[in-house]
Amino acid sequence: MTAGLLTTAHRHSRIAGLGTYRPRRTVTNKEICERIDSTEEWIESRSGIVTRRFASPDETLPAMAAAAAANALTHAGLEAGQIDCVIVAGMSDLVQTPPLAVAVAHALGARGAAAFDLSAACAGFCHALAVAGDMVSAGSAAHVLVIGAERMTDIVDPSDRTIAFLFADGAGAVVVGPSDEPGIGPAVRGADGSHAHALRMDSDWGAVRDDPALPRPYMRMDGRSVFRWAVSRIVPAGREAMRAAGISTGELGAFIPHQANLRMTEVMAERLALPAAVAVADDVKHSGNTSSASVPLAMERLLQEGAVRSGDTALLIGFGAGLNYAGQVVVLP
Structure with missing residues (x-):
């Protein structure tokens, strides 16, 4: 006799809430040019960037990630205790362990949630969104927080004229929940x-x-x-x-x-x-x-x-x- 796995009825997933955090400090191309050999016009023509946000010392990765996540929860109309899992995508955390997601879950009050980080550089958020969507669709979670959070200014040489003008800081989060109709397509x-x-x-x-x-x-x-x-x-x-x-x-x-x-x-x-x-x-x-x-x-x-x-x-x-x-x-x- 072959044993069968217990499965839940098929369901779909969707993005139920969205929240962001943008650092307070706005940095212009003029300020960037004080540190690299370039011009405001060259930076804008090459990248399209006019301004960017740099995080202040108190705007840590956990703080920015938690702020974006809290805004996403509010948008979704959920409490932190309803979150089953927190996934943080990022590449700039200078602390490799414990996972940033654990600190974020704790700060939010999501005490019963699983939490882990996902490292896939700039593709990380979309990878994490796919994981969260699959978790909800499979029934292993009802609501998953997906957060992309970066302090790229911690890992970019401010004197490197090839990329110092490109990278910046910030965080964005979504709540992934169940849906009767497909809301997140195949990855x-x-x-x-x-x-x-x-x-x-x-x-x-x-x-x-x-x-x-x-x-x-x-x-x-x-x-x-x-x-x-x-x-x-x-x-x-x-x-x-x-x-x-x-x-x-x-x-x-x-x-x-x-x-x-x-x-x-x-x-x-x-x-x-x-x-x-x-x-x-x-x-x-x-x-x-x-x-x-x-x-x-x-x-x-x-x-x-x-x-x-x-x-x-x-x-x-x-x-x-x-x-x-x-x-x-x-x-x-």
Whole structure:
């Protein structure tokens, strides 16, 4: 006799709430140029960035993540005690253990929740959203908090003119809950280690220790390689995510890719042949590249500005170091 597994009735998942935290300090291109050999015009023309947010000492990763999560809970109409699991996606935490998610769950008062971190660089939020959606659909959790939180200023050399103007800080969170209708489409994901050199941390710890200008390993990036890879691979992945969800570009309300670079976003939108009615996220202009926090931050700005409405569909896709990517079509909360 073969034993069978006990299963729950099939159900779907959706994003039930959205919350963000943007650091108080706004940093202009003029201020960035005080530390690197560049101009305000060059930075804006190359990246689309006009301003970004840098966290102050009291705006720690746990504090920003918990603030974004609390806002998401309020939007969802839930209490922290109703959360079964907390997942934090990020790459900039200088404390590797205990997991940041445990500190966030504790700060929120989600005492009974499981908590773990997910490391997938700028693709982390979309990977974590897929995990949370699968957990809810499978019945192993009723409500999952997914948070993308970064203090990229902790791991970016402020004198590195190739990337010092790109990265910034912030946090975004969503509550994933059950739904009678599909609200989170199948995830499309992958990785290409042959391009691992294009976006990486310093690996020579000895050199780092000997150079007082480098108190810790910093991010290094070959921007041209990342740009070429992202455009060539993420556009087909976006089409695949729409096919998996059973929708066409004409049914999309928004395209919300990782906010790496405005030029990159514009090229992707053009190659996807998105109709003019599709809102294309451009939060990078005012938030910079916040890695795993960028997708929820960009989602919140589109909703806040009225470019999209609750119930519209959006193509999300994150991509970054690895090089790796993850994306899905979702119904906006």
